[in-house]
Amino acid sequence: MLGKCTRQAAQNVDGFIKVVESPTVTVRREDTSGIATIYSDAEGALAMSNPFTASADGTFTFYAEGLTGGYRIRVQKASLDVEERNVAIGSVQYLDEDAVTLPDVSELGQDLLAATTPGDMQALLELEPGTDVQAHHANLDTIAGGSAPTAAGLAVLSAADAAAQRAALAIAGKNAIPIPATALTPRATNGCAALTSSAGATDQPDVPYLAFDGAAKEYATFLMRMPKSWNEGTVTAAYGWRRASGTGAANVVLGLRAVAVSDNETPAAAFGADATVTDAASTTTANMCLSGETSACTIGGTPSEGDLVLFEVFRDGASGSDTLNSVDLWLTEVTLFVTLNETNDA
DSSP states (O other): OOOEEEEEEEEEEEEEEEEEOOEEEEETTTTTOBBOOSSSSSSSBBBBBSSOOOOSEEEEEEEEEOOTTOOOEEEEEEEEEEEEEEEOOOTTTTTGGGGOOOOOOOOOHHHHOOOHHHHHHHTTOOOOOOOOGGGHHHHHHHHHHSSOOHHHHHHHOSSSHHHHHHHHTTTTEEEEEEGGGGOOOOSEEEEEEEOEOOOOOOTTTOEHHHHHHHSEEEEEEEEEEETTTTTTTEEEEEEEEEESSSOOEEEEEEEEEEEEEETOOSSSOOOOOOOEEEEEESSSSTTTEEEOOSBBOBSOOOOTOOEEEEEEEEEESSTTTOOOOOOOEEEEEEEEEEEEEESOOO
């Protein structure tokens, strides 16, 4: 569809605006100064003469394609000779279209454009029934509807396959898995203290924790059969913890290491390298501290789909960066972050 331009020729005569009857109108391309191709209809089926004569009331309308830099419109009648420069024809969808670069649309993207409902699109994206995609319906509706696609919609259209399109819709990606202290076991060697709780007052919670020494490197373990949707890549962890005593400013070093075990493999395998985070202690005894994430933890072994992964979390009280010296750290929870590349584990 072409852009539309409507104008009325008028001039100021002794302080009054007077219509210019039947002026001659010339439309030129701004980029080449050449006579422009113009039409009397939006579909471009009926070409107009150029120059042409406007109506007796000075009005004129023509249609033209979007053009970088726009058009020059010159109106002439007797002593009147005015030219309007850089006229943008139509909406921003037509303006400067020569300068707009859109991504290539894949075959699957073309199928998405042809789909009429979010349900049809979910089928094309291979989303299983019951998958929570409500947050993405706005983008799906935009692609199927009449408005211009959003940046996220364009990313979906340019993706080469269903997996890439699910990633563009942020259906797969980084996910948090909470691990409470009650799911952790002190390691047999260099392990932390056994699970205990600080008792809450009336109508307040008991808080379970594992105590880690302030002068040594101590460990606790947990294991997890990883979801099939896991991308078999690195993971990170964040920690909820408290200081057992004291109020001085200090830091602690917390970390994670892991090894993957596949079917019919021995669990007597070497862990990957430590991944740590340094977190500031609260200056109030027993206040909760919620750390940032560790660096990326590379899992030992050869991780594959559906593996059992054995994790160890630790406090490195012997590290020079851990300055909460001789004070126990009470670990209450670990949040494990994994990256998924599928929407479910079917």
